[in-house]
Amino acid sequence: MINKIAASVADALGDVSDGATVLIGGFGTAGIPNELIDALIAQGARDLTVVNNNAGNGEQGLAALLKSGQVRKMICSFPRSADSWVFDELYRRGAVELELVPQGNLAERLRAAGAGIGAFFSPTGYGTELAQGKETREIGGRHYVLEHPIRGDVALIRAEGGDRWGNLTYRKAARNFGPVMAMAAARTVAVVHRLADLGSLDPECIVTPGIFVDRIALVEHVATRAGGVRQDAKGRAA
């Protein structure tokens, strides 16, 4: 019997090797799998390449992973925000490498990895410094830049509902990078807020089919906090 439901978040995460590429879902704080990131900090893998749209907010989640010194390189589109002081400090003293990728190219490079595409020509970034050194081609009168897939050794994502086959549903805009990252990694681990009996998730509403998912773990639903914006003393967006 297939059962992808793990007994704990740490069991779901399993072993992550030093030097691994870790895809972490989320945009700002929406969809960030904080429980899995905490488990990764406890597990202790080092020299990681981490892919996320941003580079951590406040002191939690990805910011805590960066602060732990386990990350060698960030691949992201927007590392700078009102509360990204952990990354800012590491970057300014040269303690973390940064590959800056336009957000749509980031999503499509992940999708390409999941879809078995060798590389693709994107019009985004043509003629800019982010395309420097990359192969270009004119196709049908338009200029394109050759972009390569980003494959993960492991993807860590947050979903809403899940079943023992690994089928996933999402909540609102917390979906963001989850579906493409789930496809793009050798091993995908999801935290969910609701475990459903097999057959009880509406098949029309399953966004990530279980073929893309290896392990899931149940975590308590805690409302996502504001992040990436200025906050008052109570942690509310100001």
Added chain:
Amino acid sequence: MKLARRSKEELARLVAADIPDGAYVNLGIGQPTTVANHIVSGREVILHSENGILGMGPSPQPGEEDYDLINAGKQAVTLLPGGAYFHHADSFAMMRGGHLDICVLGAFQVSECGDLANWSTGQPDAVPAVGGAMDLAIGAKQTWVMMDLLSRDGHSKLVRTCTYPLTGLRCVKRVYTDLATFDCTSQGLRLVDAAAGLTAADLSNLIGFAIR
């Protein structure tokens, strides 16, 4: 010369009035976001947010914020009836694939032929960040810019050639500024309209080169 500037609110109203009914629109972070407040009721304009929302609605009431439902600037928003959620690859396919009708962006500089610089001032000590700016600039059917015509130190932000790092080449169609509105064309800047009392010659003097 005392300049009769259009206020930020007037400018947002002008941009909103030029967005056709039924358009799919992405409003960039900052000044462009305020355009949403001026789309008059009764018109249907569908707002896109890069993080996977079509049919984005206004800010929620205080206390009603749900931070799984945020805009590109990470502020809490709402979803209108008929709205939809989707993943990031689909969201950027909407831009890159030419499905979005209009995006409105801020800018550091725009060249007369429509080159855009809005993601980096090139300062070596700054943490670079690009987000969706490059995808939006070249993806939407029309890219409009909203900005002050002059920088704080009085230099024109409309230029012959951008000196800041580029976001996209020849991608801006229209520039709305506090002093005038222009179209960027292969033959240079074309004046669309100007704030009260300003002539094309006045604007040409401020910008530093000829306009049509």
